Every structure is written in structure tokens, then in C-alpha cells.
Amino acid sequence: MWILLGITAWIAGWALNVWLAGRSASKITALMVPILFGLTLVLVWEALVRGFGISPVILPPPSAIAARAGESGMILWEDFVQTVIKGALSGYVMGCAAAIVTAIVVDRFDFLRRGLLPVGNFVAALPVIGIAPILVMWFGFDWQSKAAVVVVMVFFPMLVNTVEGLRDTSAMQRDLMRTYAAGYWTTLVKLRLPAAMPFIFNGLKLASTLALIGAIVAEFFGSPIKGMGFRISTSVGLLQLDLVWAEIVVAAIAGSAFYGGMALLERAVTFWHPSQRKGR
Amino acid sequence: MRNVIPVLTVVLAIVVLWYGASVQLNKQWALDQAARQDRVLSTAELVADTWSQAKPKLPAPHQVAVELWETVAQKAVTSKRSLVYHAWVTLSATLLGFALGTAFGFLLALGIVYLRVMDMSVMPWVIASQTIPILAVAPMIIVVLNAVGVSGLLPKAMISMYLSFFPVVVGMVKGLRSPSTMQLDQMRTWSATRRQEFLRLRLPSSLPYLFASLKIAMAASLVGAIVGELPTGAVAGLGARLLAGSYYGQTVQIWSALIMAAAVAAAAVGLIGVIQRVTLKRMGLN
Numbered sequence: 283m284w285i286l287l288g289i290t291a292w293i294a295g296w297a298l299n300v301w302l303a304g305r306s307a308s309k310i311t312a313l314m315v316p317i318l319f320g321l322t323l324v325l326v327w328e329a330l331v332r333g334f335g336i337s338p339v340i341l342p343p344p345s346a347i348a349a350r351a352g353e354s355g356m357i358l359w360e361d362f363v364q365t366v367i368k369g370a371l372s373g374y375v376m377g378c379a380a381a382i383v384t385a386i387v388v389d390r391f392d393f394l395r396r397g398l399l400p401v402g403n404f405v406a407a408l409p410v411i412g413i414a415p416i417l418v419m420w421f422g423f424d425w426q427s428k429a430a431v432v433v434v435m436v437f438f439p440m441l442v443n444t445v446e447g448l449r450d451t452s453a454m455q456r457d458l459m460r461t462y463a464a465g466y467w468t469t470l471v472k473l474r475l476p477a478a479m480p481f482i483f484n485g486l487k488l489a490s491t492l493a494l495i496g497a498i499v500a501e502f503f504g505s506p507i508k509g510m511g512f513r514i515s516t517s518v519g520l521l522q523l524d525l526v527w528a529e530i531v532v533a534a535i536a537g538s539a540f541y542g543g544m545a546l547l548e549r550a551v552t553f554w555h556p557s558q559r560k561g562r
Numbered sequence: 563m564r565n566v567i568p569v570l571t572v573v574l575a576i577v578v579l580w581y582g583a584s585v586q587l588n589k590q591w592a593l594d595q596a597a598r599q600d601r602v603l604s605t606a607e608l609v610a611d612t613w614s615q616a617k618p619k620l621p622a623p624h625q626v627a628v629e630l631w632e633t634v635a636q637k638a639v640t641s642k643r644s645l646v647y648h649a650w651v652t653l654s655a656t657l658l659g660f661a662l663g664t665a666f667g668f669l670l671a672l673g674i675v676y677l678r679v680m681d682m683s684v685m686p687w688v689i690a691s692q693t694i695p696i697l698a699v700a701p702m703i704i705v706v707l708n709a710v711g712v713s714g715l716l717p718k719a720m721i722s723m724y725l726s727f728f729p730v731v732v733g734m735v736k737g738l739r740s741p742s743t744m745q746l747d748q749m750r751t752w753s754a755t756r757r758q759e760f761l762r763l764r765l766p767s768s769l770p771y772l773f774a775s776l777k778i779a780m781a782a783s784l785v786g787a788i789v790g791e792l793p794t795g796a797v798a799g800l801g802a803r804l805l806a807g808s809y810y811g812q813t814v815q816i817w818s819a820l821i822m823a824a825a826v827a828a829a830a831v832g833l834i835g836v837i838q839r840v841t842l843k844r845m846g847l848n
Contacts, residue, residue, distance in 0.1 A: 296679075299679050299682070299683050300679050302682075303678050303679040303681075303682045303683070304678075311682070312682065315679075315682040315683045316682065316685075316686035316687060318683070319683035319684065319687060320687060339709065340706050340709055340710060341706065393568050393571075394568070394572075395568075396565045396568040396569070397565070397567075397568030397569050397570075397571050397572035398568075398572050400565060400569050401569060401572050401573065401576075404828065408781075408823070408824045408827050408828075409781075409784055409785045409788050409823045409824070409827060411785055411788070411789065412788060412800075412804055412816075412819070412820045413820065415804050415805070415807065415808030415816055416620075416808075416813065416816055416817070416820075418808065419808065419811070419813070420587070420619060491692060499789060499792075502792050503805070503808050504808075514702065518702050518705045523702065526702050530699055530702075538690060
């Protein structure tokens with residue numbers, strides 16, 4: 283019965299989407315289609331879990347997760363503050379600020395740029411997350427160690443992107459600044475930093491997902507008795523998978539909001555860039 | 563090649579900083595020890611002590627090098643104490659996940675490029691799936707799959723796959739759409755079928771994008787495999803070495819596992835780079 287319902291939901295959702303996608307593109311259809319797809323997935327998930335009688339220890343149905351999230355709102359909020367606000371956000375701000383300042387210094391000295399950039403590129407490809415146990419050892423179990431992990435994780439992608447962006451001015455633009463008798467700092471503030479903004483925001487968006495991952499994974503190596511990573515690893519042990527999924531939903535919403543906020547900020551700051559203009 | 567000197571300078575500076583930092587961080591313990599024995603350490607003794615502690619806060623580079631040499635070269639490869647064995651455990655999960663992720667990403671990209679419905683409904687969710695901190699889900703995936711009876715390589719590979727399919731999807735969608743209208747029209751004037759258009763035009767022109775994505779995917783799937791090893795009770799693999807090291811305060815072991823992970827990542831990504839250069843050269847693209 284439930285299985286049949288799931289299959290029906292799947293077919294109905296898919297057919298509706300095909301019909302919507304076939305219509306002329308507008309803002310509403312562009313928004314409706316992915317939402318419908320997501321809704322269909324949730325419906326199918328609920329129906330299949332009930333239909334096949336899958337134990338909630340393995341995969342709880344969405345309704346149970348929602349109920350659990352409603353019940354333990356306080357726990358979720360506490361974990362959110364501990365991990366996202368204290369751990370991820372503070373580390374993110376420190377790491378990105380440090381990286382931008384370093385990038386400006388590196389950009390000033392060509393020798394440093396040629397030396398540090400390949401190293402930075404190399405480090406950006408490494409499993410930096412592995413440094414988490416060491417930093418937890420150095421900075422203790424509380425949020426400071428999580429912020430430190432986040433700083434290390436976001437620093438190099440941010441550095442590479444910013445240095446790249448600072449080089450993204452044409453000789454013509456720089457010559458124009460020179461004819462205005464602009465010095466190094468004026469050129470930096472009025473021309474090169476604004477021109478670097480698309481690259482900087484690229485890095486900021488990339489770093490926003492890294493920051494959350496860093497903060498959560500660092501908690502697997504030791505944390506006070508709150509925090510999303512802590513809750514996930516202990517709840518798995520207690521087989522409270524509905525709570526785990528509720529944490530994941532919170533993490534997903536926080537991550538998407540973080541990323542989306544950066545994207546909105548980018549649109550406001552780099553409104554002049556071709557990729558932000560409305561294609562018509 | 564003109565970058566060699568600056569790079570070496572930077573690396574040298576890092577090593578010097580590392581030695582300096584290990585003196586700073588390990589100083590307290592050495593001083594405490596000396597105070598307990600009523601000795602006063604001279605500067606030379608202090609430095610020598612900070613660079614040779616058994617469980618330092620930050621091991622000096624040569625300590626890590628010695629540990630690496632002992633666990634890589636002086637142990638049989640099959641031994642559980644050999645770092646090569648652990649690296650292989652991690653690498654095999656990485657490669658399996660990488661292969662699965664690439665295949666899955668490729669299929670998704672095909673669907674997205676050729677079916678408008680998929681483009682509109684799946685693409686936003688592919689992007690949303692990456693704003694979720696996937697690694698947070700890792701322990702649960704492992705435990706759940708274990709409960710179902712799937713254990714060993716596959717659960718870790720699943721996490722690697724989850725992390726590595728995204729760059730492939732994004733890169734391939736971009737790459738398969740990279741032929742210009744003019745090129746597509748040219749194919750049509752030759753009355754090429756869709757199959758020919760795909761094989762002769764879209765696929766070749768997507769290769770540069772594919773290689774760029776593969777490098778990111780490889781790095782991501784190594785991270786996935788390492789994190790995937792954390793919750794399983796840490797039996798084997800580089801992630802297990804990290805966890806065991808952090809439980810028992812074996813910092814030298816943690817650092818050597820980290821360096822090993824870095825080497826594995828560099829080798830795997832470098833290998834893709836070599837394949838990329840050879841392939842693109844033969845295609846006349848580079």
C-alpha cells in the first residue's frame with residue numbers, strides 16, 4: 283500500500299515536473315521545479331520507509347525526524363550556537379581576514395608570490411582536516427580549537443583566490459590609474475581590490491562550506507558535551523538516528539544560509555560583473 | 563622552473579618556523595621536568611630537549627622524518643605497523659569512491675545536459691547537496707551501512723563518492739556545453755546524428771574541464787576516505803592512525819600519518835596531472 287503510494291508520488295511528481303519544464307521559462311517555474319523534486323523525494327522516502335517496514339534505527343522516516351526536531355529544539359539550538367556561531371563563524375572571519383591581508387602582502391612582493399603560491403596551491407589540495415586532532419590537543423576541547431581548525435582550512439583556498447584576483451587588472455587599467463597620479467594604496471583600494479572581488483567572493487563561498495565541515499569534524503576528536511559533531515557521533519552510538527538526522531537538517535540549513543548569504547553579498551558588491559547581470 | 567628558488571625559500575622558511583615553534587610549544591614541559599629534578603637547563607640543553615621529547619606538543623621535523631622512515635621503509639608492507647599498509651587501506655577506498663563518483667557524476671552531467679527536466683530539477687539539488695557538511699553525515703552512513711551488513715571498503719568509498727561526484731558534475735556540465743553555437747551548427751550541416759555530435763564534438767571539448775574536475779574530485783575523495791575511517795572504531799587506514807594517535811597523545815604518529823596523507827594526495831593528483839598533459843597534448847589542445 284505505502285509502496286504503491288510512493289511509486290505514484292514519484293510518477294506524479296516527475297510528470298508534473300516534465301510538464302512544468304516544458305512550459306516557457308519563468309521565475310516561478312525555475313523555483314517550482316526543484317521544490318517539487320525535493321518534495322517528491324521526501325514523499326518517496328516516507329512511503330518507502332513505511333512500506334518496507336525499515337527499522338527507524340537504520341533510516342527514520344522524515345515525519346519522525348521532524349517530530350524529533352520539534353521536541354528537542356533546545357538541544358539543537360545549543361549545538362548550533364556552539365558549532366556554527368562560536369566555532370565555524372569566528373574561525374571563518376579570522377581565517378578569511380588573515381588570508382586577505384597575507385594575499386595583499388604576497389602580491390606586493392613578487393618573490394613571495396612565486397614562492398608561496400605553489401605551496402598554497404599544494405596545501406589547498408591536501409586533506410587539511412587531518413590537522414584537527416593536533417589543534418584539538420593544542421587549544422583544548424572547547425570552541426577555540428574548532429575555530430583554529432576552521433582558520434587553517436579556509437586560509438589557503440582564500441589566499442590563492444585573493445592573490446589570483448589581485449592580478450586580475452589589465453595593463454590599460456593600471457596605466458589609467460598612473461595617469462591619475464594614483465599611488466600604490468590608492469590603486470589598491472580604488473582599482474585592484476574591487477577588481478579582485480569576484481575572486482574573493484569565490485573563495486568566501488568555497489570557504490563557507492569548508493568552515494562548517496571543519497567545525498563539525500573537529501568535534502569528533504573531542505569536545506565539551508554540546509556541539510553538532512559531538513551530538514552526531516554520540517547519537518549514532520545511542521542509535522538515536524532521528525536526532526542525528528535532525529542535526530543534519532540543521533547543518534544543511536545553516537550551510538545553505540551561510541552560502542546563500544555570501545552569494546547575496548556578492549551580488550550586492552560585484553553588481554558590475556558580467557556573471558551578475560541579468561541575462562536578457 | 564624559475565619558481566624553484568622562491569618555492570625552496572618558502573619551504574625552508576616553513577621548516578625553520580617549525581623548529582622554532584616546536585621549541586616554543588615544548589618548552590613548558592621541558593622546564594617543568596627540569597624544575598622537578600632541581601636542574602637549571604642551559605639554552606642549548608633546552609633546545610635539544612624540546613626537539614627530542616617522546617610526546618611533544620609539536621614534534622620537530624626530524625622526529626617526524628625518523629618515524630616516517632621507520633614505519634615506511636623498515637616495516638614489512640603487510641605489517642599492521644607499516645604506514646604503507648595503512649596508506650593502502652585508505653587509498654583503495656579513495657580510488658573506489660573516486661571511480662564510483664566519477665561515473666555517477668558523468669551520468670548525472672549527461673542527463674542534465676540532454677534532459678531539460680533534469681537540468682531544472684536536479685541541478686539546484688546537486689548544488690544544495692554540497693552546502694551540507696557532507697562529512698558530518700559520514701559516521702552515520704558508516705554505522706547504518708554496517709548495520710545493514712555492508713562493511714569494509716564500500717561504506718568509506720560511498721563517502722568518497724558523495725564528495726567526488728560534485729566537481730565532476732559541475733565540470734562536465736560546463737564542458738559538454740562548451741562547444742559554441744557555430745560548432746554545433748557545423749555538426750548539423752554535416753548531418754551528424756546526436757550520437758556523433760556527442761562523441762566527436764561534445765566529449766572531446768569537455769576533456770579539459772573533466773581533468774580539472776578530476777583533480778578536485780581526487781583530493782575530495784581522499785578527505786572522504788580519511789574521515790570515513792574515524793567512526794568505525796579505527797581499525798586500519800590513515801584516519802585510524804590519526805584517531806589512535808590523538809587518543810594516546812602520540813603526536814609523532816599523527817604528524818607522520820598527516821605527511822603520508824599529503825604524499826598520497828600529491829601523488830594521486832599529480833598522476834591525473836600527468837595523464838591530463840599527455841592526453842591533451844595528443845589531442846592538440848595544449
